[in-house]
Amino acid sequence: MPQIIDGKAISAQIKDELKEKVAALKQEGTSLCLAVIQVGNDPASSVYVGNKKKACAYIGIESLSYELDESTTQEELLNLIKELNKRQDVNGILVQLPLPGHIDEDLVIRTIDPSKDVDGFHPQSVGTLCIGQKGFVSCTPAGIIQLLKRSGIEIAGKECVIIGRSNIVGKPMALLLLRENGTVTVAHSKTANLKDVAKRADILVVAVGKPKMITRDYVKEGAVVIDVGIHRNENNKLCGDVDYDDVAPICSAITPVPGGVGPMTIAMLMNNCVESAALNR
Numbered sequence: 246m247p248q249i250i251d252g253k254a255i256s257a258q259i260k261d262e263l264k265e266k267v268a269a270l271k272q273e274g275t276s277l278c279l280a281v282i283q284v285g286n287d288p289a290s291s292v293y294v295g296n297k298k299k300a301c302a303y304i305g306i307e308s309l310s311y312e313l314d315e316s317t318t319q320e321e322l323l324n325l326i327k328e329l330n331k332r333q334d335v336n337g338i339l340v341q342l343p344l345p346g347h348i349d350e351d352l353v354i355r356t357i358d359p360s361k362d363v364d365g366f367h368p369q370s371v372g373t374l375c376i377g378q379k380g381f382v383s384c385t386p387a388g389i390i391q392l393l394k395r396s397g398i399e400i401a402g403k404e405c406v407i408i409g410r411s412n413i414v415g416k417p418m419a420l421l422l423l424r425e426n427g428t429v430t431v432a433h434s435k436t437a438n439l440k441d442v443a444k445r446a447d448i449l450v451v452a453v454g455k456p457k458m459i460t461r462d463y464v465k466e467g468a469v470v471i472d473v474g475i476h477r478n479e480n481n482k483l484c485g486d487v488d489y490d491d492v493a494p495i496c497s498a499i500t501p502v503p504g505g506v507g508p509m510t511i512a513m514l515m516n517n518c519v520e521s522a523a524l525n526r
């Protein structure tokens with residue numbers, strides 16, 4: 246049987262470590278505050294925002310909540326961000342995506358002060374990641390590195406294949422695995438012979454956004470499989486991009502859905518908030 250990588254337990258461990266750090270920072274007089282902005286009331290976004298606020302409360306980070314109406318204009322949103330950029334007491338700004346169609350997401354991301362960009366989406370954050378300098382890293386891929394490290398999985402020298410090249414998962418994942426000295430391949434919808442490419446992987450990270458697409462035909466025996474996908478099926482049950490029941494028996498380690506990558510994203514967001522407070526002291 247494969248090692249089941251327990252994202253719930255690992256994220257709980259990280260949150261407890263952060264709670265201690267926050268207590269120490271507070272003793273030194275450093276306060277921590279995350280501003281969370283949601284535009285509209287998309288139910289999935291509301292759940293994510295609620296979970297982020299809950300995690301803040303657990304760790305000891307104050308959260309400021311801005312629940313804006315769907316009809317909020319781009320200018321109003323940008324003005325709020327600019328105001329929060331200036332506030333000394335706010336160390337992190339998070340705008341929950343996706344935004345309504347009339348708002349330019351890229352412009353919104355670019356308006357956040359890079360020193361408060363706890364989601365790691367600002368071009369400056371992406372640039373520092375690319376050239377190996379200090380900066381905020383996109384939370385989901387950063388969480389995957391923690392999952393691997395804390396599960397005792399060596400990355401250096403390993404063939405790492407990522408399926409998916411999005412700006413928030415695939416690309417930063419590639420840069421992080423490279424930073425950890427993996428040999429990295431990024432596959433996408435135009436990749437020829439995807440099964441053969443995926444089968445080269447010692448570590449296969451799947452972020453395609455297609456329920457259960459990855460079967461054992463894509464997986465080398467003994468590979469580590471990280472499933473980033475989250476989908477709800479017709480019975481309201483969660484599943485990933487990987488067909489878990491088919492793949493698990495042939496791999497050495499695998500993340501389940503739920504309870505794998507998902508919980509790590511919020512833990513790493515909290516980590517970025519703590520880093521932001523520590524950096525900007």
Ligand code: NDP
Binds near residue numbers: 410473474476486506
């Ligand atoms: P995107 O839709 O932005 O990107 C999907 C990527 O997969 C694209 O690069 C696309 O290629 C590639 N792709 C799509 N179909 C195929 C195919 N048939 N063969 C090969 N490559 C393909 O998705 P995200 O990266 O944002 O998210 C991926 C999944 O992860 C989703 O299920 C999402 O819900 C989940 N997710 C989970 C998070 C968590 O916290 N656990 C956080 C973020 C995302 P191309 O570029 O050529 O179009």
